[in-house]
Amino acid sequence: MSHTSDSDDEITVPRPKLFHHDEPLHKILGGGNVADVLLWRKRNVSAGLLVGVTLIWFLFEVVEYNFLPLLCHVSITTLVVLFIWSTVADLLKWNRPEIPEIILQESYFHDLASIFYRRFNQFLQSILFISCGADLPRFVLVVVSLYILSVIGSYFNFVNSLYVVFLCIQTLPIVYEKYEEEIDNLVGTIILGLRKKYRWFEKRYLNKIPRGPVKEKKTR
Template sequence: MANDTSSDSDNEIIGARVKLFGHEKPIHQVLGGGKVADILLWRDRNLSAALLGGMTVIWFLFEIVEYNFVTLLCHISITTMLVLFIWSTAADIFKWKPPQIPDIILQESFFQDLAFILHRRFNQLLPMLLHISCGIDLPIFLLNIVSLYIFSVIGSYFSFVNLLYIGFLCVHTLPIVYERYEEEINNWVSDIIIVLRKNYRSFKKNYLNRIPRGPVKPKKTQ
């Protein structure tokens, strides 16, 4: 009977194939389905490439050239004003078309979509962290503790700018990789979860269940 129970539990674990993030919607809808999702999934290749190039330039200036933020901002403003002044002056002399300053450089909907995604993800993440912190699911709790410790060790070897840039690269590349190889990634994550669950069941059976516990007091009924 014990072997039957063990085999049933193993079959239950193996049959529990999961989808990453536990979602059934396309990744585009999970990311909000708006302009931000199009950028992260490279639906607008020109804008996505421009954003990647811009962030790379910013990382290079701050980390490699070691620019100060205020100094960089002032230098960019000075350069932009000089270019516009020269262009405007040359346009009056040579009868060229004067520079056209756009009223809106970034659309308001872009910031609204970004704020909506961040707000929704934060509201989903906070209850999840509180649930994990209660220790209800011990394997997930231990896995998060180990993961956070690993990240803390990694963070000690990188500057804040490098971590931001690495995080940006992950956000800018992982969604499109997951969209293209969703089935393979889900199967790989499921295999890892199955191994972790089997190891936890074995650890619980061999060690946790052998820990002596005091008598459980019956609840008083009024």
């Protein structure tokens, strides 16, 4: 009987998705410049950002630069290069270096702040929903995942942790967009398996716990 009930559950209960969305991932990420960068729609910007952050991580962790000396050395190098460029330009009648008015577009910061605001509110709502015990298998899955992350994070310092988070942000969205169906099926299978085990545990143990009579509220 248990096998038939499990098979019925697999047929009648829809397989849960990872993010419960029907919209494209690009629109969920804001649909702007930040989404283009995260999904590698602007490959030059995404690759440049990845190389830049990797270089910073390399200087801090491998070369073991401190922040202030690194900042000073980068500034000195920039000043020397601009000075040589300006001097050579005057001698050879070239155009002198010009500082661009806008290095980064303002829309990047607006898109990033908007995405962070919406996703943070959704994160708080999800945490509240899970912590209320409405979906115990998902609650257990989140707790176990956070514990595993805490164990993994104990082996990394702060800079390495930030770099790993950045790599996840740069790679996971495009991987999920490319293999969305496979990832949803895998996550759905895990959640359905946890629900089956919880129902078995509930029937085997929780339902056998004696409970006192429920007192009816007096109505005036």
